[in-house]
Amino acid sequence: MGETLMRRRLVEDFGLDVVELSPVAHGADLAAQVWKASTATNTYAVKWSGAGSNTGHQVAAYLADIGLGGVPELIRTVEGGLWTFHGKKKRLTVTPWIDGVRAADTGLTIEQWAQYGVLLRRVHDSEPPHRLRDALPKHSLIDARVPAIAEKLQARLTTQAPEDELEEELVAVWKQYDDTITNLLTARPPEPTGPRVVCHADPHLGNVLVDNQLHLIDWDDVILAPREQDLMFMLGGMGDVGPTTSTETDAFLTGYGPHPIDHEAVHYYRHVRAYEDVITWSDQVITGPDNAEALDIVKGILEHGLAHLAVSAGQ
Missing domain, CATH: 1.10.510.10 (Transferase(Phosphotransferase) domain 1)
Structure with a gap:
């Protein structure tokens, strides 16, 4: 997914008006794209991937919601979901950006x-x-x-x-x-x-x-x-x-x-x-x-x- 389309998806799907968007190279999942997205107030990790299953994200959201420290929360979509689908059923998910090593x-x-x-x-x-x-x-x-x-x-x-x-x-x-x-x-x-x-x-x-x-x-x-x-x-x-x-x-x-x-x-x-x-x-x-x-x-x-x-x- 290109930068222009990614920006539009983030606005329409998650309500995030992105002012800066850059790709992140780490990861062995060749079917995934990861981006660092910044709005005027926050920074997020954005992932577009067809790997794994939907239940993995549901588990991560559950663990974060019960307060298990060390599991990043999933930012909800404008409709309250955990992800949206685009292009051959690839999931678009957003979590807070962790500024760590x-x-x-x-x-x-x-x-x-x-x-x-x-x-x-x-x-x-x-x-x-x-x-x-x-x-x-x-x-x-x-x-x-x-x-x-x-x-x-x-x-x-x-x-x-x-x-x-x-x-x-x-x-x-x-x-x-x-x-x-x-x-x-x-x-x-x-x-x-x-x-x-x-x-x-x-x-x-x-x-x-x-x-x-x-x-x-x-x-x-x-x-x-x-x-x-x-x-x-x-x-x-x-x-x-x-x-x-x-x-x-x-x-x-x-x-x-x-x-x-x-x-x-x-x-x-x-x-x-x-x-x-x-x-x-x-x-x-x-x-x-x-x-x-x-x-x-x-x-x-x-x-x-x-x-x-x-x-x-x-x-």
Whole structure:
């Protein structure tokens, strides 16, 4: 959506007379646009995306409305809704602008890791209305799209000549880690059957902003799942967007509080996420943007990240 049309949508849909509008580049969702919008009195984060489900925004609004600090409120539309739809059913949502730093860029202090544990525990312990809880997806919507991408990708990498040096290197990486990738494609562990709670589903540090407190953003992919869906991100394999030392992990878990971790569930969600990441980032090496960066991410996932942990844990 272009700037002129975005300004008009913000006026018509949200009653926001924007005086300054600028795009924001952060985020891995290639189907989304994020803007910083300023009126005469306030500044907002505007997102136009087709990712996830509507229920994720409903959960975020519920958590903010009950006063759960660290979850940004959703600005209501002129009709009182949480979003409007435009262009192939993409949602337009608005939240207050958080003038903080990305935790993925700066990391968290030990105290902040403990605070993040407290925040995520409050999310998991929340009790949304039954109608909302029952409407939540129980599996990642991304996961449902990946098999078709994987099939197309496998055919290209094994039967066609590489079109450039990056694709040639990707072919070599897939050959080097053939056993690992085959495991991800064919040997998914049994799905856990434990109690399900509201899970953010993507709570790595790329979705945490820090000012005078921590803010967990990007609620597109909320699902109803065992807590290990989210805790998996804090237990290794996430590089700089997760804890990098045992002290950081311990601080998070101390803040989170008592919970007997189901390591089989961690194995399952680690395997699922590694599968999604290897396939989607490999596809981005070919289709762009940021092709070289995507290739580095694929290498990291396979060499020492989630894929390495997911497969080694099952051996």
